[in-house]
Amino acid sequence: MSALAHVGAGTAPGAPGAAAPQPTRKSKLAYLLLLPGAVWLLVFFVIPLVQLFTVSLQSQFPGYPGYYYRDVNVGNYWRALTEFAPHFGRSLLFAGLATFFAFCLAYPLAYAMAFKAGRWRGVMMILVIAPFFTSFILRTVAWRQILADEGPIASTLNALHLLPGGRITETWIAVVAGLTYNFLPFMVLPIYASLERADHRVIEAGGDLYANGFTTFRTVTLPMSMPGVLAGTLLTFIPAAGDYVNAELLGSDGTKMIGNVIESQFFKVLGGFPIAAALSFTLMALILALVFVYVRKFGTEELL
Amino acid sequence: MIRRRPPADPLVRDLVVAAQRSAVSRRQLLGGVGLGLGATALTACAPPPPPATAQALKLPTDVSTTDKVVRWANWTAYLDYDEETKQYPSLQGFIERTGIEATYSEDIEDNDAYYNKIRPQLIAGQDIGRDIFTFTDWMANRVIREQMCQPLELIRIPNANNMLEPLKDVSFDPGRTHSLTWQSGFAGIGYNKAKVGRELKSLDDLWADDLKGKVTVLSEFRDTVGCILLQQGVDISQPIGKAEFEKAVAEVEKRMKDGNIRRIKGNSYIEDLKTGNAVAGIVWSGDLFILRAETEDPNWEFVIPESGGTLWSDNLMVPITSTHRRNAEELMNYYYEPEVAAQVAAYVNYVSPVKGAKEVLAQTDPELAESPFIFPSEEYIAENNIKGFSALSAEDDADFSAIWQKVMGN
Numbered sequence: 222m223s224a225l226a227h228v229g230a231g232t233a234p235g236a237p238g239a240a241a242p243q244p245t246r247k248s249k250l251a252y253l254l255l256l257p258g259a260v261w262l263l264v265f266f267v268i269p270l271v272q273l274f275t276v277s278l279q280s281q282f283p284g285y286p287g288y289y290y291r292d293v294n295v296g297n298y299w300r301a302l303t304e305f306a307p308h309f310g311r312s313l314l315f316a317g318l319a320t321f322f323a324f325c326l327a328y329p330l331a332y333a334m335a336f337k338a339g340r341w342r343g344v345m346m347i348l349v350i351a352p353f354f355t356s357f358i359l360r361t362v363a364w365r366q367i368l369a370d371e372g373p374i375a376s377t378l379n380a381l382h383l384l385p386g387g388r389i390t391e392t393w394i395a396v397v398a399g400l401t402y403n404f405l406p407f408m409v410l411p412i413y414a415s416l417e418r419a420d421h422r423v424i425e426a427g428g429d430l431y432a433n434g435f436t437t438f439r440t441v442t443l444p445m446s447m448p449g450v451l452a453g454t455l456l457t458f459i460p461a462a463g464d465y466v467n468a469e470l471l472g473s474d475g476t477k478m479i480g481n482v483i484e485s486q487f488f489k490v491l492g493g494f495p496i497a498a499a500l501s502f503t504l505m506a507l508i509l510a511l512v513f514v515y516v517r518k519f520g521t522e523e524l525l
Numbered sequence: 526m527i528r529r530r531p532p533a534d535p536l537v538r539d540l541v542v543a544a545q546r547s548a549v550s551r552r553q554l555l556g557g558v559g560l561g562l563g564a565t566a567l568t569a570c571a572p573p574p575p576p577a578t579a580q581a582l583k584l585p586t587d588v589s590t591t592d593k594v595v596r597w598a599n600w601t602a603y604l605d606y607d608e609e610t611k612q613y614p615s616l617q618g619f620i621e622r623t624g625i626e627a628t629y630s631e632d633i634e635d636n637d638a639y640y641n642k643i644r645p646q647l648i649a650g651q652d653i654g655r656d657i658f659t660f661t662d663w664m665a666n667r668v669i670r671e672q673m674c675q676p677l678e679l680i681r682i683p684n685a686n687n688m689l690e691p692l693k694d695v696s697f698d699p700g701r702t703h704s705l706t707w708q709s710g711f712a713g714i715g716y717n718k719a720k721v722g723r724e725l726k727s728l729d730d731l732w733a734d735d736l737k738g739k740v741t742v743l744s745e746f747r748d749t750v751g752c753i754l755l756q757q758g759v760d761i762s763q764p765i766g767k768a769e770f771e772k773a774v775a776e777v778e779k780r781m782k783d784g785n786i787r788r789i790k791g792n793s794y795i796e797d798l799k800t801g802n803a804v805a806g807i808v809w810s811g812d813l814f815i816l817r818a819e820t821e822d823p824n825w826e827f828v829i830p831e832s833g834g835t836l837w838s839d840n841l842m843v844p845i846t847s848t849h850r851r852n853a854e855e856l857m858n859y860y861y862e863p864e865v866a867a868q869v870a871a872y873v874n875y876v877s878p879v880k881g882a883k884e885v886l887a888q889t890d891p892e893l894a895e896s897p898f899i900f901p902s903e904e905y906i907a908e909n910n911i912k913g914f915s916a917l918s919a920e921d922d923a924d925f926s927a928i929w930q931k932v933m934g935n
Binding site: 482 | 641781919926
């Protein structure tokens with residue numbers, strides 16, 4: 222969450238004025254301002270989470286599928302981890318690949334927008350944001366049409382004998398491509414924000430100190446954009462790992478991700494509620510752990 | 526002191542025990558509560574008594590007379606639709622005649638997915654925004670068993686008497702007190718003759734090498750696995766054992782592994798047929814005829830496999846929380862008129878449950894009235910080995926659907 226706040230805030234934290242503690246009137250006001258957000262979080266985040274946790278420990282009445290009783294059934298977690306390990310692996314792999322490709326596409330784009338676009342900057346910005354004007358389900362369904370066997374891309378590739386399986390939809394390639402496409406703006410915007418704020422004089426100073434273009438980029442520009450890169454990768458990886466729409470619409474039965482399993486356990490398996498809840502918690506814990514390690518390794522003080 | 530059997534619930538029992546002790550102080554009582562909570566946490570591993578299954582129905586107050594609305598959830602391509610006016614002509618007729626504002630939504634893609642989505646709301650007694658839902662036999666069975674639908678006042682649906690005789694006394698709803706058949710249909714092989722380049726007759730024809738990756742099968746296991754069980758010589762109208770089921774499932778898994786089956790899908794398989802992602806598959810009969818009309822391509826064919834196909838019905842029911850039951854009943858009554866039923870049958874091409882619809886249709890379209898897919902004769906069903914999937918016990922149902930989800934990669 223701090224990553225998000227960072228993207229939005231234009232000024233660096235610790236700006237003058239915020240440091241000195243003020244009399245109680247001001248702190249009361251601060252609490253008052255926090256109240257709506259806190260209530261929102263409590264009602265729509267904490268309570269459902271606690272509820273979900275109790276569900277994840279429930280057991281089923283033997284012989285009465287679909288009926289549960291309160292229990293401390295840790296076995297649900299064990300089942301979630303062992304039985305669905307391939308799905309967890311696939312989710313992390315696909316999300317990782319999508320993050321990587323999104324980064325490869327987004328960095329040059331953000332760089333161009335920040336430094337080279339000139340008067341086209343506004344137009345490019347709109348083009349990056351424009352997809353949000355339509356539902357992302359619709360856009361993903363549209364990709365089904367574009368990538369269809371008789372669509373332009375698949376038929377061209379097939380004519381050139383470049384498509385081994387003869388199709389794009391219902392393969393992992395389509396899933397990763399869909400994820401990359403859907404989360405690309407979340408990568409572009411933070412990187413753009415941090416590049417745009419970078420002090421041009423510092424970059425020029427690199428040239429003044431006889432560094433060539435690449436060295437300047439490696440030692441000056443890239444480190445300055447790291448907060449944006451970090452925020453972008455998190456904003457792409459976390460939702461991508463839990464996504465099920467792309468795998469459902471573009472993938473096949475062999476490319477299901479953990480989100481699909483949670484959906485099927487919740488909605489399609491009679492008595493799957495506890496497992497689905499346990500899967501949700503395991504996914505949360507897994508992502509939290511990964512993000513923690515990642516931010517520890519690459520994070521800057523500015524971000525945390 | 527009179528000794529009675531202590532209550533089963535540990536929390537209540539502790540409270541009762543605490544209360545029975547002489548000189549109960551508030552502190553002791555609170556201690557008892559604490560103890561009770563602790564005991565609940567500790568003894569939680571032993572299952573409490575199973576839930577009571579039969580309870581008195583609590584029906585909501587019906588507001589049909591003041592609130593002239595009926596909201597209907599149904600499957601895709603299941604009601605006559607006019608592309609030009611973007612309206613459902615028969616439904617429009619109902620609105621004009623009765624003044625009841627009927628809305629129709631294609632909510633249901635899959636029985637399980639839809640029912641499990643609304644079930645928590647129904648249990649909590651909340652309105653699901655629908656006054657009629659349409660479920661396949663086996664799911665209707667579960668919905669009735671779980672008391673999630675309202676009993677119908679058949680006296681308000683006189684046309685229900687037009688129902689075909691064999692449908693009047695189905696095992697899951699004897700006397701049709703809770704449900705009325707909407708349409709019935711078959712699952713079998715659907716394909717595009719031009720794209721496949723030959724006729725497909727049996728399931729083995731579907732697994733031909735040149736159709737690899739171009740075959741779609743239904744996510745409704747009673748249809749997909751049902752067809753395969755029939756091919757393996759199992760009579761699916763008799764109770765099915767787990768071993769038989771698993772053998773048929775193994776066949777599906779093999780065909781997926783070999784790349785024959787592209788995808789196991791719900792009603793949205795129609796899109797794959799349209800875009801050319803799939804050219805053949807195990808499909809529902811009426812869909813192929815609608816596809817033929819929509820794409821204006823006469824090459825779409827539906828056949829019952831040589832080894833037999835499945836027969837199912839979808840049933841109209843009123844959700845337990847609906848406050849518009851009478852409007853819903855009026856709508857059901859309307860659709861059981863032979864003239865209206867014929868109008869629907871001519872579009873959806875599924876088996877009409879209404880007596881007299883055939884005669885009405887014969888006047889306008891004699892050829893369609895002879896179609897075995899709309900008005901099948903008993904001989905046709907027997908000759909082609911068309912069977913309904915036997916009802917499963919609650920446990921088998923859960924077990925089989927879990928196995929099936931595994932096959933689907935979930």
